[in-house]
Amino acid sequence: MIPKIILFCGLFLATYGSSVEKATSNPLFISFFNVQVFGKSKMSKPDVVKVLVDIVQRYDLIVIQEIRDIDEIAFPQLVDDVNAASNGAYSSILGTRVGRTSSKEQYGYIYKHERLQPVMQYEYNDRRDVFEREPYVVMFQRTAQYPGDQDIFNVIPLHAKPDDAVNEMNALVDVYDDSITMTGLVDAIIGGDLNADCSYVCSSCWSGVHLDDDPPFRWWIPNEDDTTVSTTDCAYDRIITTGQVTNNAFGAGIFYYDNAYGLSYEEAKDVSDHYPVEFYIYSMMRHILLLASFISLWIFTYAVCPEENSVADPLLVAAFNVRIFGKTKMGKRNVVKILVQIVLRYDLILIQEIRDITGTAFPALVQKVNEAAPPGVQYDMLIGEREGRTSSKEQYGFIYRTDRLGPTMNYRYTDVRGTFERPPFVVNFRRTTTTGVQKSFNFIPLHAKPSRQSAINEMNGLELVYGDSIIRTLTGDSVIAGDLNADCAVICKKCWNQIRLRNNPTYHWLIGDDVDTTTQNTNCSYDRIILTGRMVSRAFGGKVFPFDSHFGLSQDQALEVSDHYPVEFTII
Incomplete structure (x- = not known):
């Protein structure tokens, strides 16, 4: 019996070994980045654009916030520059212009089309008018790179109004519930500049933040982190996962692009006053394939x-x-x-x-x-x-x-x-x-x-x-x-x-x-x-x-x- 099991596992790994390697060594790398007042003015600065292009190319998917451009040409121009540097590896989605004042913003997605494809996208219907900038939700599906693997998840971005951060974070529960209704998925990534620290969300305020004490929501950027380029020490930007994404996520952190690219404080501030927050997602197929690997290992170790x-x-x-x-x-x-x-x-x-x-x-x-x-x-x-x-x-x-x-x-x-x-x-x-x-x-x-x-x-x-x-x-x-x-x-x-x-x-x-x-x-x-x-x-x-x-x-x-x-x- 044991030789047959060993043979089976060996054949399984021979068949799917390359898939296991891809699923483990090449997970999705995802980021949320508030590019402060992103528009034509920022795109006119070559040094800033170079840094932005380098940052985008780190990721399989990045959600850009605070896009302020009434002509809607700056974001497409950035995507063009990224594609010029990456041989056309990226596609993009740009949400509608949202905001109660004349200073409206958009959410922008840039993603590697070889690895991901959008299945559905919509602007959240904010009937109660809770959000200054209501989320633009996108359901993404992995492309068919791995046998039997079609990972799928929703992305819910938010740039919260600073003075109303607690209320907007609490309303994300409604956005999440609505996304389940719209897409049929419980697997979601919520992220962005939630303004979730310092004067906007005080220490005692956290007891009133529903997402923080609700078990389905896993917070990946801790309160003690600093996601700002400026001299403040505030964890404004966050990543939150639900469903199967939580089990497959790892490695959340902050990309300190000033240190990575040797920028001075002023040069970094020209890019943004925020750092990107980032994390990885393994393929869900990984768990099945790894289990087969470990079964083979166990048999070899203890039986053979x-x-x-x-x-x-x-x-x-x-x-x-x-x-x-x-x-x-x-x-x-x-x-x-x-x-x-x-x-x-x-x-x-x-x-x-x-x-x-x-x-x-x-x-x-x-x-x-x-x-x-x-x-x-x-x-x-x-x-x-x-x-x-x-x-x-x-x-x-x-x-x-x-x-x-x-x-x-x-x-x-x-x-x-x-x-x-x-x-x-x-x-x-x-x-x-x-x-x-x-x-x-x-x-x-x-x-x-x-x-x-x-x-x-x-x-x-x-x-x-x-x-x-x-x-x-x-x-x-x-x-x-x-x-x-x-x-x-x-x-x-x-x-x-x-x-x-x-x-x-x-x-x-x-x-x-x-x-x-x-x-x-x-x-x-x-x-x-x-x-x-x-x-x-x-x-x-x-x-x-x-x-x-x-x-x-x-x-x-x-x-x-x-x-x-x-x-x-x-x-x-």
Whole structure:
């Protein structure tokens, strides 16, 4: 019976494997953005238009608010500019002009027609005249990219009147109920500039906001976030989901375009006084396909490989950023001697920041390691592609003891959204010995770009890398490690609430914020180890290896080796 089940699951994954990968690694990316007083004046500023075009292209669907243009030419012009930059990838919908005064506004949708298509659209019939700018509702359906997958949902935007924000938010319950009547769907996304903070919605006012205490409505942008470019600290812009969308949504946050594009405060304000709020939606088909994957994994692990519970034989594993590792460093005998001794300490070590266009330095290091290894001990290597957007490219390299473990699969993560400066080179390792509890695991390395928004985006992007690795390797047991630049000037204390891996219990962080992973006079926990799956209960001892004190080096001698310490842990 078991072989038949395994065969069935194998055939299922062979048939639908590419669909699983698409559904997991390429979810819908959706945003709401109040582009302050968007019209012909803003479209006449080339620098502003360039930023707006770049922002729109981040998303599969973006809802633009505060379109104020009596001639209705600015929004179509923006869509044309986006399509000029994206080879015609986008279509658009523009709602009617709404507002009680002469200063009327429109809601505008820009979406990738390859991924989404509108099924129905209408302006909410505001019989009680609650809204200053009544929502323009659109029902979207995913295009048929995945077998059996036709995800469908309503989008309900709102730019609330500041002085009437509580009443308008409460009336969204009526808009939602009406959308169910109009479309037959309970799955909806409500979003926009709800003016839901600071002087417009006081702390005590929340008890009167029905959507906040009604279980069907999930709020994704918390009150402590700041969605404004200005010096205020207000969570005006929100995302709320209902129905099946809530189960498929993840990764909500704020896109700080000023940091991402290196804009000054004034340049950012020229674009808007708000940041876009954003989140992802997985395909609903993903759950079915992932379940099949996990069934296969369970059968393989517990039926085919019962030795999983054999006697422990610990592996010592490390991640080490060897600053600018290349021929120059390999030309320094004393440095090489220390590097060899460090590598010999471990069963598996990840080396980062390999910068060597000739490709000779890393193999030379492995050769030196094998020359110094004890009798019967042999090390081998894997090295990824040269990565980076500039001429200063890097590689990830793994060195491992062949008598303890070996690679079964490796691949470069397909970074379809361009999130990573250096996309992870993922390796699945399996023990070559019969002892040890954790038989196999994925190693997901990352050397994050050391700028605040890039590091935040890259750490958040690791969610997708992890999901993709489950599909490819059929295991959720992973090590995510490397120089994440996760401290000090790069990641401020208040930034942590934007980092989803930090706030998701799926991910267990072994290196604390108070650990100094640098050999310099700084005190920064840049390098981290994060565990998932059964690795959480089968690993321990996350710490740095202070090679300077261990080998009796001065600070200058240590810095010749690297400005980072290795971070290490043990797997049973």
